[in-house]
Amino acid sequence: MATIQLDKQTVEYAVYGGAVLGGGGGGWIEQGLEVGRLALEAGDPKLITVDELHDEDLLVTVALVGAPAAKDKYVKPMHYARALDIVSRLAGKPIQGLITNENGAEATVNGWFQSALTGIPVIDIPCNGRAHPTGMMGAMNLTELGDYVSHQGAVGGKGSRYMEIGVSGKLEKSASVVRNASIEAGGVVAVARNPVTVAYAKQNGSPGAIRQAINVGQALLSHKGESAIAAVVKELGGSMAVTGTVTGFRLETKGGFDVGILTINQKVELTFWNEYMTLEINGDRIASFPDLIMTLDAITGRPVISAAVEIGQQLAVIIVPKEKLILSTTMQNAKLLKPIEEIIGKPI
CATH class of the missing domain: 3.40.1610.10 (CV3147-like domain)
Incomplete structure (x- = not known):
């Protein structure tokens, strides 16, 4: 084998x-x-x-x-x-x-x-x-x-x-x-x-x-700080969306899920349903699930999951288009994606 x-x-x-x-x-x-x-x-x-x-x-x-x-x-x-x-x-x-x-x-x-x-x-x-x-x-x-x-x-x-x-x-x-x-x-x-x-x-x-995850982790841990974030972006073919301070954060655990919104620099909004669902800057949609939207500590470069976000943190937000990811056929099934809109109150 x-x-x-x-x-x-x-x-x-x-x-x-x-x-x-x-x-x-x-x-x-x-x-x-x-x-x-x-x-x-x-x-x-x-x-x-x-x-x-x-x-x-x-x-x-x-x-x-x-x-x-x-x-x-x-x-x-x-x-x-x-x-x-x-x-x-x-x-x-x-x-x-x-x-x-x-x-x-x-x-x-x-x-x-x-x-x-x-x-x-x-x-x-x-x-x-x-x-x-x-x-x-x-x-x-x-x-x-x-x-x-x-x-x-x-x-x-x-x-x-x-x-x-x-x-x-x-x-x-x-x-x-x-x-x-x-x-x-x-x-x-x-x-x-x-x-x-x-x-x-x-x-x-x-x-x-899984091999892709291992490769991403190797790129991340082989660097520090901003260099680590840049290495991840390069490995996945994504881009840096924004860096700034968390100015607002709301999380509720309901129905077995973490649901909420966080804002960065008062103008960047991310919604999440466990995972980040949308990213908007000044009201303009930048990325939507199943695009990858991820927060990393802007100083250390380490990943920060939605449940670990705190007001005052310095975060970098990266995005990777869904076309760059290795995805299941479920990510093309509109019926399975539809419930997201009911939870976050926004179109996907």
Whole structure:
């Protein structure tokens, strides 16, 4: 198998590069580093290309579902493994590969701990090459298959909030059950879901997106400050939109999501639904999801997710056109993008 060597350096590249491609969501850098390092301590996780598998082999998506800013969230590595065990029993067939739902500081290393424990390799074909808010956007257009039965396992929470569920049914209903479970568990759950064949993933997923995250992380961490930001922009073929001071920030955690608005220099507005959805300067739209909009610390160059923004921070905002990203077919599905407008109150 064409194995991509996973070591401590790769973990850092994947997490920091994933944070950039998270576009404001995709989890926290510190937790991504923790999970990645624990995976290396637990065993020998393997990351391989999709071409090393047979078309009929079965893949399962592993993910985190919930609101990154939730105060009572509690997910540990063993929760990931337990969720995988649940969905494996529901599927009733052997699983040959694990795939993450998206890129993000935590999301890019989804599956590495499970791979270390089980020996099942992680496949470099995420459901989406950037982070996105809803489970439907990370379901590789399974919503278009009327007879598809979604199997999902979700685990998370601490003490009386501990939640462990297995659900099978229509994709939308199963995803809704898991989203509600994340709320009951304190904000976030580890999830394994939606078994698909390699052939289907090839048609609808994002092959090579983890490698892209690793490359972005290497570009970022090989430089400092403004040079790091410039290196990321060059690697992704994007551009610098604005640099300035955060003059306004509002965040609400509702329905299992972080929703809000931040302003920079009183004239730049970014909306977010976990991930950044729009960027406007003086009322003019500069970028819209699924274009990548991302904030980085203007001094250190490190990524800053939407849930970590604070008034007074010095931030740089970069944008990357969707055409430059490795995206799933879901990012072309207008039905899946429509709910964004209801949440942020702006057209996409």
